[in-house]
Amino acid sequence: MLECVSVRPSTPNTNASIPTPSNSQGNSTEVEESEEGEEEDEEDEDASTASLNVSTEFLRAVQAPSYNEIRSIIQAPPPVHHPHDEDSHHRYLLSQLLQPDSNSVREALAKSKPTSKLTRLVSTYFDHSETTSDFCLRLLLTILRARDLYAPLSRLLSVLPADGPPLSQAQCDRAYDLFLQFDSQENPFVLSHLHQLRDSFSHLKGDIQRDLRRCHSRIRMFRHATAGCAVISVAVIAAVAVVAVHAAIGFTAVAATPFCVPRQKRRELARLKQLEAAENGTLVVNDINTIDSLVDRLQTAVEADKAFVRIALERGRERHPIQQVLKELTKNQPVLEHLLGDLEQHIYFCFYSVNKARYALLKEICNHQNL
Incomplete structure (x- = not known):
């Protein structure tokens, strides 16, 4: 049962009994926010694997x-109260x-x-x-x-x-x-x-x-931006280390973290999953x-x-x-x-x-x- 809507299954366990999709249903790429090694040609894989199994x-x-x-639903006789x-x-x-x-x-x-x-x-x-x-x-x-x-x-x-x-x-x-x-x-x-x-x-x-191609392109852009953000964060921490105490260093590192995982990237990953x-x-x-x-x-x-x-x-x-x-x-x-x-x-x-x-x-x- 999905949380955002009241999905009415035809029978109590319909959703639970759906087996895991095999390759014949396509290769939906599992994208995690922490994965930074995503291959650039993922969108081309479905064409070569859709016919397998x-x-x-x-x-x-x-x-x-x-x-x-x-x-059973199709072969069942119509309910007696239902128009024929x-x-x-x-x-x-x-x-x-x-x-x-x-x-x-x-x-x-x-x-x-x-x-x-x-x-x-x-x-x-x-x-x-x-x-x-x-x-x-x-x-x-x-x-x-x-x-x-x-x-x-x-x-x-x-x-x-x-x-x-x-x-x-x-x-x-x-x-x-x-x-x-x-x-x-x-x-x-x-x-x-x-x-x-x-x-x-x-x-x-x-x-x-x-x-999907545009979505992959934007995600790669966010990945490059995240890598650049990490380099800047290291530089900032090094600079602060010259003039500040260790406590200030820790505070700066924590403060820089949200900018390395932008909300736009999370939205784009969600968009990618829906498109897939x-x-x-x-x-x-x-x-x-x-x-x-x-x-x-x-x-x-x-x-x-x-x-x-x-x-x-x-x-x-x-x-x-x-x-x-x-x-x-x-x-x-x-x-x-x-x-x-x-x-x-x-x-x-x-x-x-x-x-x-x-x-x-x-x-x-x-x-x-x-x-």
Whole structure:
């Protein structure tokens, strides 16, 4: 639970169960105020390490309690007192899935300067991450529509023998009617706006990285100023030693210390941590790319099945073309179901990644609001 806002977890231990990010979520540099040996090229490391251990991170995620809680929320039946129309249920699910929720984010950002560039960047990230969760939830409904589209054909295929005798005329008529029904419905995966999400995160990441470079430059400037301050302090102490007693020397050294660690540097370090957390959040684009690839494959698979069905429909209720199309559908069905299951799992993982990144960024915002 973050101290600066009342973050409402979807379940009691959601935040506690989030595992430590691996390299696949980006290398967020741990910057301590006492560290003076920070490398100048830290901002270039994410590009070379973001693709490492993706499979490990995915396997760790699907075994995490918070990941399973996301599945439970989505698969749970709607509350009896809740409206049953699709839009209302969608808003209800999104309010349960998106963590920290929008109210917690607004409450935290209200304490920041609304005109600052940092506030605009992190606010834009939170907006994009919410849009991502909203789209993923809608994509889950698309998966349900795809399964509904194939359900009648799947039931027919399940009762037909794999290598049995030729179909009876009644079976041909039944298959033909189901082909008509299947062909009349649209491909549920035709409309996809994932490229818009990709572009949004790409532009945001570019803005964040430009600000990160400026932030690193200012921190290096403060480091050089601190080194210069230390040299001056030594010189002052040496000069005082000539004309003053040891007590005066101690007083001068203590008095010079605050100037060696300026408040501006602490603020810049806090800004750096928030920018790094926001940049790590943009790595969800890797999940979006995976989802987009699966959606493309599913769209192609459904179109291929529709093409087979149209071949049979063009021949009327003839037994041979109908039987051949049913064989093709039988062969394609396991592949389609595997793709649907794979897409569903990656959508859950995307929810998990978004929530983990939102928690990390909001934590940095709350930790440094008093600077």
